[in-house]
Amino acid sequence: MRKVTIGIIGAGRIGRLHANNIINFSDVRLKTISDLSNEHVTDWAKGIGIEQVVTNNEEIINDEEIDAIFVCSPSDTHANIILAAARKGKHIFCEKPISFSIKETKEVLDVVESAGVQLQVGFNRRFDRNFLRIRESIKKGVIGTPQIIKITTRDPKPPPLEYVKQSGGLFYDMSIHDFDMARFLINSEVVQVYSIGTNLIEPYIEEEGDVDTAIISIKFANGAIGVIDNSRKAVYGSDQRVEVFGEKGCLTCENERLTTVEFINNKGAYQDKLKHFFERYKDAFIAEARSFIDSVQTGDPVVCNGNDGLQAGLIASAAQQSHLEGCLIKINQFKE
Amino acid sequence: MRKVTIGIIGAGRIGRLHANNIINFSDVRLKTISDLSNEHVTDWAKGIGIEQVVTNNEEIINDEEIDAIFVCSPSDTHANIILAAARKGKHIFCEKPISFSIKETKEVLDVVESAGVQLQVGFNRRFDRNFLRIRESIKKGVIGTPQIIKITTRDPKPPPLEYVKQSGGLFYDMSIHDFDMARFLINSEVVQVYSIGTNLIEPYIEEEGDVDTAIISIKFANGAIGVIDNSRKAVYGSDQRVEVFGEKGCLTCENERLTTVEFINNKGAYQDKLKHFFERYKDAFIAEARSFIDSVQTGDPVVCNGNDGLQAGLIASAAQQSHLEGCLIKINQFKE
């Protein structure tokens, strides 16, 4: 099978993570990574075997050898990079979100469709072994018709002010993964959203007009209902759980712990901490990239496409509006 | 210590349960139980040592020897029985709700207060070892300020049509326990409610204008937020869980299982079923009755008083209205 030649735009935490994973794929040539200031990047990139580091995204987008691009730059640059890359016929893996604007997202998807290229959105949790097992079990019918879904996502610590400013807000930055997971597991579109957002953690988040804690109730086209709860600060680590309840039973998945060791003494029993986010999703990130490369090679549909990005974005916008207006938002009547 | 003489109104499932428990208290004389048709009741009552069975509640209410009355009759008779008993100076243990009407509840509480008698409402879960441990831990400060509470209550099977007709609806019959638990654990009043009710289980419930599945978002005066999810039919049994998340950690409690046995074979690992409702709460029901008798003996405040019954009823009414109107209800602006 022909090698796929890859360029990565952005050498921040997530860009490096993808680079470190795909460099080990025997059918991938990781040619270029771009970074605005390539100082420290160069050593690392050379060390793992990336051929070149550039400071200009165009060098990647215009490189005729490059088949596919990983978009790992700040969120507000995603749309323009996708547009440029699609017009050059590159396949695209893009971290979420495609855009903070539903309108712009739709425009981007139109261009991607016309260009006939693959676009995969970085909802890495779809590749997590636990959530995948839940999805498979639902598909096999073990719980019959799903009736209630509950998703918890809580981050270990709030992002710094700079990140908050450009994050798009909790619903667009954090809950969006849960909206995607909800659609992925229930296999039906969300039709209404009601959210309570509040500020219980850091004043600077409130000062930016964002919330740090939220509960979001959702209803699906197929009648199922659900709830998501989010917090920017869980001192015990990255809390990522799902529960799906149906007519024939209930599926849950607990967080993964660093070890299975238990210590018991005269005060009680102690178990280990949770795995850190990147440890928990280590295999999921590899599987996500692998799946994208496979789709590039075979032309098969990607596991999370542009429409998945659009739908999750729509719910995020609706949740934000519900929070601001204090009322239920119906997705099909929703206007930005 | 003087023996407390007790009468029980109603010899249905819950009346018998209380009788079987308090008959073993060495400081209680269980004198009388009333039942409309006392046929089968007489044998059982005699067998366990109840002195007499009557078909008329007045024989209990007017009995000068009786110090305290357990009200275990249908929900719509509670208010009138409490009124009559309080006026005769009896201490009262009453199953929830006091009344389906907030206005009537308040009138009943006024009469109870004037009469100077004890009134305990039957929120038995306050005496469950797991929920109590969570409350104690919160009070000790182990999670710091509580931020999110999640409560799940799902019943093993939907009630029969006759019960649905007189139950007051899912919010008043089932969620009301969760509203009380939320107040009990967060130690703050609920200030707003948003509920989604739906029908996913039995058509006859919908035909009665009731729902069988619900998600209820709540906000507390102290800023905490919460969510309750309810179902009338969990095939795996009585699902009763609580999670409280705060600035310093998270407390959860799992359901109790019949045994701790695990079997593992080539397909996976198997654990036992959940305890049935009455097995799970066996000790809680005993502790609840014991606590009431103690308050009667000592004059100390009861653990769940009339106001606790009123507040949970208020939230239930607000949740019902939120479901019907599809909008957020603020408790302090709420009018029945």
Add this chain to the structure above:
Amino acid sequence: MRKVTIGIIGAGRIGRLHANNIINFSDVRLKTISDLSNEHVTDWAKGIGIEQVVTNNEEIINDEEIDAIFVCSPSDTHANIILAAARKGKHIFCEKPISFSIKETKEVLDVVESAGVQLQVGFNRRFDRNFLRIRESIKKGVIGTPQIIKITTRDPKPPPLEYVKQSGGLFYDMSIHDFDMARFLINSEVVQVYSIGTNLIEPYIEEEGDVDTAIISIKFANGAIGVIDNSRKAVYGSDQRVEVFGEKGCLTCENERLTTVEFINNKGAYQDKLKHFFERYKDAFIAEARSFIDSVQTGDPVVCNGNDGLQAGLIASAAQQSHLEGCLIKINQFKE
């Protein structure tokens, strides 16, 4: 059904425990309890409704109204009491052991058999819900042929010197329950024993010639093998676990905890302490007494009979000898 009239010999911890349980059986009349110094006993006995307290065991053994006797006196008095009671035609429930001497045990069993009375030995763990479920599962064949059994019994704290002196030693006092459990679960006789006993806890135990820590390997007639480990001091409580491994899978049972609550913070996860011995086996003690009364009423065989007591005693003696001689003991060649 006719009431069974009961006398209890010994009002120590275990005698009172049985009294408190059987006093609630509606088909039992608990007439008499004996105690050498009946001072404090009288108040308690009266309080729960025992008719009389005596200081002389003969008053119970010779009482023609009494159908059955619970032998709860010190271990070294068991044999003589059983002999006397059997000769008077009383049914007997006796705490373990029947005797520290195999020869005497056999003589006692002969007299019991001639007298045609029921004799149940107090191996209460046979009535524990967890161990029972394992036994049922084995009988159903879920693990196929059992191959390895592992039993852990560790006590929260070592017994006082006085108890050690008259206990018969760790193997006869503590491991004996495990020998019975091994026979009960594997359903085959133990044919050889190898034990390592050691002193790691309290010097006064060693000074008495007893051990405080032991590992005992056993082999069964049906080919299965097993291991028991014992300690007199587990700071975390009463540790009582069983594992049975077979050709088709493995059955384990964990200890029971006080609650199902879990607390997680930045250091890890915490669960509750173990249930205390008497809390863990509360239902088992009731079921044990209930089962004995049933056998007295119906004439059906008891769940653990005199031979069960004899076999467990034989293994205990063999384990003691193996420890002393440092070699394997074959049960069928074993001479005291």
Add this chain to the structure above:
Amino acid sequence: MRKVTIGIIGAGRIGRLHANNIINFSDVRLKTISDLSNEHVTDWAKGIGIEQVVTNNEEIINDEEIDAIFVCSPSDTHANIILAAARKGKHIFCEKPISFSIKETKEVLDVVESAGVQLQVGFNRRFDRNFLRIRESIKKGVIGTPQIIKITTRDPKPPPLEYVKQSGGLFYDMSIHDFDMARFLINSEVVQVYSIGTNLIEPYIEEEGDVDTAIISIKFANGAIGVIDNSRKAVYGSDQRVEVFGEKGCLTCENERLTTVEFINNKGAYQDKLKHFFERYKDAFIAEARSFIDSVQTGDPVVCNGNDGLQAGLIASAAQQSHLEGCLIKINQFKE
């Protein structure tokens, strides 16, 4: 840091596993792998980037560029390869055992010592995150003085006849890992062994004079005691557990499961299968190789050295003899 140049002797399952791991180390040059028939090996080796495949071990041993050799050939070839490699000044990583003969093992260790090269024995479980955590916790003193250790190792299915013939028997092939783990965790030498071996699984194992199921009791120089149980066939997968009990508490570690998903329905609760051996120890194998390379680079002592291999081998031989003679074997009086 200078790159370490590596040769691997043997391209079977374990040789390939090490190759796949160390090829990703940026400070390693994996130059050569040897295999008797290099047909399929060549494609795989080329695919992952090994420079050459040879059919003759001497080409590796005599290659002056090669700094260190991984010995992954059949067990009975280990001793001679180590001798030859040590004499050529190569550092050596060798899968267990060094030799089936204690005498030969000692001779090998003498030569290694004279040669001044590193020798690490492949007790990969020392690098498992769970066992490591238990060791760290013991070292920190959380359980005080260790008193009892229990180790379970059961394999998913018995090895084929060919493997049994050259395995050295269950004690030398399988229990040897547990003997090493026991020494590693208790940090004291084993002074006596008593083993029961039996045949409950496959007739061909018995026909070879080997056992398939065993329980081995051990005693340590520091007074602690322990037990190991082994089976060649656990249908539920690779069962690898450890428990260490001490004066202040108990440490246990459960097996790892494929996912954390739990499904509950009207029959009970279901959890996932165990991880396969190579999945369970994936990270441990990487850490083991990493640790060896580090020792080669720095000259620091290896984590499991030749003496660790010798001691585990001694216990294995003693366990085999105890099984054959039916008696306790004291290690310091033990003669092959």
